[in-house]
Amino acid sequence: MAAISRGAEEEQGASLKELLLESARRNNxxxxxxxxSEGASGLADLLNNTRDGVGNTAVHLAAKNGSLEVLDLLLDQEGLEVDPLDRMEKETPLHKAVLYAKSREEGGLEVVEMLIDAGADPRIRNKAKQRPVDIVDPRDTELRVVLQKAEYLMTAGGDIVPESDDEGDGGSASDSE
Incomplete structure (x- = not known):
C-alpha cells in the first residue's frame, strides 16, 4: 500500500524530502x-540533511509543532542528530520545543523531555546567546527545573558543550548513548 500512496505523491511532485518535512509538520x-522505508539505505543522511527554507530539520519541525508521535519515531532512528542548528536563529530542536511549550498549555513539557532523553544538549546557545532555559516562560517552573537538571547532569558528567558552526551540525542520539 505504501508504494501505491507514494506513487500518487510522486505524481503530485512531492519528493521524499518534502514528505519527510510534511510528516513532521503534521504529526503524520x-x-x-x-x-x-523508502529512504532506508541512506536514512541518517536523509534525516540529518533535509531542511526547509530556514534550515529546520524534521526534528526541528516536530519539536516546533508538538508532533510527539513523529518526534518519538524520528528519535528512534540510528544516526539522527538531535542538536542541529537552524540557519536563521541558530536554534536547536530543544529551543523550538521550549518555544512550543511557551505557546501551548499541554504537550510542551513532553516534547522537551523527549529531546533531553534522546541526548539533546540544553547548554547550546542560539544566535541571541540564549540557552533553552533562558527562553522558558518565567511562570513555568516545572519546565525550568527539567532543563536545569539536564544542564547539571551533562555538566557533572563531563560533557563538553559543542561549539556552534555554520553547518548547523550538532550531536547525534548515538553520541549520547
Missing amino acids: TDLLEEVI
Missing part, C-alpha cells in the same frame, strides 16, 4: 514510516 506517522 504513516507518512514518516513510508519515508523511512
